[in-house]
Amino acid sequence: MEIAILTLTLCVVVYSLVSAVLQAKRPFNYLPLGDDFGYYEMLVYEGILLSERLIAAANQPIRAAFEANHRLNHWDKRIQKNTRFTLVK
Amino acid sequence: MDIEHLHRLNEGLLNLGSYLPYLYTVLFLLSASISKKLTSLSIIVVFLALAEFAMRPITAPLLTYFNELGLTYTYRLCAWVVFWVAIARLQIHLLQKLHEWLNVSKGKALERVQYGISGIIALFLIDLINQLIFKTEILDWLYRFGVPFINFSIAGYLLFAVLKHVEFKKWKLQS
Numbered sequence: 001m002e003i004a005i006l007t008l009t010l011c012v013v014v015y016s017l018v019s020a021v022l023q024a025k026r027p028f029n030y031l032p033l034g035d036d037f038g039y040y041e042m043l044v045y046e047g048i049l050l051s052e053r054l055i056a057a058a059n060q061p062i063r064a065a066f067e068a069n070h071r072l073n074h075w076d077k078r079i080q081k082n083t084r085f086t087l088v089k
Numbered sequence: 090m091d092i093e094h095l096h097r098l099n100e101g102l103l104n105l106g107s108y109l110p111y112l113y114t115v116l117f118l119l120s121a122s123i124s125k126k127l128t129s130l131s132i133i134v135v136f137l138a139l140a141e142f143a144m145r146p147i148t149a150p151l152l153t154y155f156n157e158l159g160l161t162y163t164y165r166l167c168a169w170v171v172f173w174v175a176i177a178r179l180q181i182h183l184l185q186k187l188h189e190w191l192n193v194s195k196g197k198a199l200e201r202v203q204y205g206i207s208g209i210i211a212l213f214l215i216d217l218i219n220q221l222i223f224k225t226e227i228l229d230w231l232y233r234f235g236v237p238f239i240n241f242s243i244a245g246y247l248l249f250a251v252l253k254h255v256e257f258k259k260w261k262l263q264s
Contacts, residue, residue: 002163006221009167013217016178017210023181024203028188028195 102237113138120251129196170217177210198250205243
């Protein structure tokens with residue numbers, strides 16, 4: 001029993017130490033999405049980003065291209081939903 | 090040096106550490122007045138002030154609670170170490186998450202502070218292994234003085250990092 005608890009404690013401490021160092025190494029950069037842009041501006045930038053990802057997927061395995069295409073299709077659906085009323089005027 | 094002197098020095102350092110939230114509050118005001126917006130440094134400083142402020146009063150009651158539980162020394166040690174390691178790990182995680190939630194870039198300051206808190210976790214690991222296996226005096230003192238030392242070096246580094254951005258305007262003769 002005692003050995004089990006000691007092992008568990010050691011595992012918890014070592015795991016938290018390793019994950020802490022890994023998290024300290026993980027960078028985070030300011031994302032220019034959100035309040036700075038209007039909604040449509042944000043959609044346009046998102047579309048540019050997604051299409052760039054699709055182009056960059058040319059050198060990657062086919063699965064990455066499928067995923068990027070799938071995301072771009074979703075973005076296209078959102079655009080159509082949002083511009084449905086503006087096109088009628 | 091006598092052992093009593095060392096104990097007194099350790100207690101003095103821990104007492105001095107309880108004044109760190111005041112320093113952090115001043116640093117928050119300074120960094121806010123210098124940069125006029127929410128920066129990475131001000132987030133770190135406010136969070137550390139709150140964390141120190143919350144951790145200080147629970148230390149002594151927690152120790153008496155663990156002592157009154159009637160457990161053997163090994164279990165008490167494990168509970169103590171796991172509790173403080175969890176708190177330190179939570180601090181690192183929340184500092185990272187605060188930057189993601191508030192959408193502020195993570196700079197070198199946050200990385201260094203996170204490494205410092207990881208150092209505290211490492212000291213707890215060293216102390217655990219020492220108390221269970223080696224039982225030497227030197228490692229015990231390393232743990233006792235290491236934790237306040239890391240706290241003070243984090244505070245000193247943040248003081249330096251905030252004061253680095255202070256700009257003094259040169260006095261010019263008006264014609």
